[in-house]
Amino acid sequence: MKDYKIIEVKRSIFEDNDADAEKLRKELAAQGTYLLNLMSSPGAGKTTTLKRTIAILKDELKIGIMEADIDSDVDAKVISETGVRVIQIHTGGMCHLDADMTRQGIREFGTEDLDFVILENVGNLVCPAEFDTGSTKNAMILSVPEGDDKPLKYPLMFSVCDVVLINKCDTLSVFDDFSKEAVEERIHRLNPNAGVIFISAKTGEGFEEWIGWIRKELKEYKS
Amino acid sequence: MHELGIVFHIVKSVEKIAAENQASKVNKVVLQIGEVSTIIPYYLKDCWKWKCSKSEVMDGCELEIETIPAVTLCEDCEETYGTVEYGKTCPYCGSEHTFLIQGNEHQIKEIEVT
Numbered sequence: 001m002k003d004y005k006i007i008e009v010k011r012s013i014f015e016d017n018d019a020d021a022e023k024l025r026k027e028l029a030a031q032g033t034y035l036l037n038l039m040s041s042p043g044a045g046k047t048t049t050l051k052r053t054i055a056i057l058k059d060e061l062k063i064g065i066m067e068a069d070i071d072s073d074v075d076a077k078v079i080s081e082t083g084v085r086v087i088q089i090h091t092g093g094m095c096h097l098d099a100d101m102t103r104q105g106i107r108e109f110g111t112e113d114l115d116f117v118i119l120e121n122v123g124n125l126v127c128p129a130e131f132d133t134g135s136t137k138n139a140m141i142l143s144v145p146e147g148d149d150k151p152l153k154y155p156l157m158f159s160v161c162d163v164v165l166i167n168k169c170d171t172l173s174v175f176d177d178f179s180k181e182a183v184e185e186r187i188h189r190l191n192p193n194a195g196v197i198f199i200s201a202k203t204g205e206g207f208e209e210w211i212g213w214i215r216k217e218l219k220e221y222k223s
Numbered sequence: 224m225h226e227l228g229i230v231f232h233i234v235k236s237v238e239k240i241a242a243e244n245q246a247s248k249v250n251k252v253v254l255q256i257g258e259v260s261t262i263i264p265y266y267l268k269d270c271w272k273w274k275c276s277k278s279e280v281m282d283g284c285e286l287e288i289e290t291i292p293a294v295t296l297c298e299d300c301e302e303t304y305g306t307v308e309y310g311k312t313c314p315y316c317g318s319e320h321t322f323l324i325q326g327n328e329h330q331i332k333e334i335e336v337t
Contacts, residue, residue: 007244009236009331013229013254016236094228127225130261156261 017131020099024106024134033111034221035102035119036214037135039157042123044143045167047075048201050118054082056211057116061218064117066105068097075120085114096127099134116218125154136221143168148178151186158187163195163213170200226266229329230274234281237334241280246336251285253335257328258293259306293326 012018028035040046054063064085067076076088089105091097097105102119111117119135121128140161142150145168151158158164164187172178184196195213199206233252241249256262268286275281293306297313298320304313306326313321 004250004335004337006333006335007240007246008333009240010333011236011331013233013236013329013331016232016239095225096228098228098232126261127228130225131228 014130014132017098017100020103021132021134024099024103025136028106028111028134028136029221031112032222033114033117034137034218035106035111035117035133035135037119037121037128037133037138038141039121039125039128039138039161040123040141040143041125041146044123044141044146045201046120046123046141047078049141049165049167049199050079050120051082052201052204052207053118053211053214054079054084056207057214058082058084061115062113064109064111064114066102066109066117066119068101068105068120068122070094070122085109091122094122095124096122096131097133098131102133102135115222116214125150125157129154129157129160137162137217139163139165141165141167142183144171144175144178147175148180148183148186151183151190155190158190158194161191161194163197165206165210166196166198167201169198169205170203225261226263227270227274229262230267230270233331234274234278236331238278238280240334241336244336247280248337249281249284249334250337251287251335253287253289253332255289255291255328255330255332257291257326259323259326260329262329264288264290289332291325291328294324295321296324297321 038046057063065079066087066089068089068091070091070093073088076086079086087109138161140157142164180198187194187196197206197209199210237249237252256264271286275284294303295306296303297318299318300316302315306323311319311321
């Protein structure tokens with residue numbers, strides 16, 4: 001007699017995480033907190049973009065920032081100077097946050113009174129794209145010095161994002177082989193619905209459009 | 224090292240399935256991984272042994288990976304071709320109106336328990 005049995009599973013590896021993410025999204029919707037998952041490669045300017053965004057919005061929205069990093073709290077320190085609530089999450093060596101880690105962070109943080117929480121994900125264009133965090137929407141920052149070919153190299157990341165910010169546009173005169181038209185065309189070929197906004201976190205260029213995107217999103221979310 | 228995170232998720236799911244089926248030991252897990260799923264079987268196997276050694280029901284569990292080849296369909300000439308070799312451009316008619324029909328799978332197919 002066979003002393004073992006085969007159980008047919010036929011289930012996606014990510015199914016567990018996807019279910020966790022869906023649950024978190026519902027919880028956040030019930031308390032009226034919008035969670036934006038912000039992704040980019042290291043050094044694209046997430047923290048600088050956040051600082052400027054917070055400065056413009058902090059009087060009209062209750063904002064919280066969750067900083068996810070493998071280690072250290074350098075970003076959390078910079079953000080805490082802006083006066084908004086901030087929490088540092090360490091992934092303990094992992095290259096991304098999953099829905100369960102995000103949920104633990106949200107619980108610890110206490111987001112009931114917040115309108116808008118931005119999750120600054122680990123700087124990486126590969127793994128964060130595969131794990132749904134449970135966020136309301138996904139955003140990413142690509143900076144001009146990284147090159148306009150990144151949508152070709154990291155297609156999944158650009159496919160899961162609702163909005164892509166092209167940062168450091170003040171350096172376009174130096175990086176003159178970066179084509180705004182090419183990057184936009186490449187993003188839209190992967191993801192026709194993604195918003196593409198050209199900004200400079202240093203000079204404030206394009207922030208009117210970016211802040212407009214956030215305001216519109218929050219208005220639709222709350223209604 | 225995203226394979227590590229993926230192994231954590233697989234082990235968590237398999238432990239749950241084992242518990243639901245009152246199994247005391249999982250001897251083998253069979254995965255189906257697409258050729259262009261971004262999961263590298265070699266690294267997966269590396270993380271696998273270490274993670275399973277931390278789990279009572281999965282200690283020593285064998286990992287079998289079935290690779291599903293990536294195939295792309297061309298909308299214009301309706302031919303199919305190997306994605307890894309030709310990418311987005313159809314080798315028959317040069318069209319870029321092509322889409323992946325298989326090869327992105329990441330599935331737990333079955334598990335063997337006692």
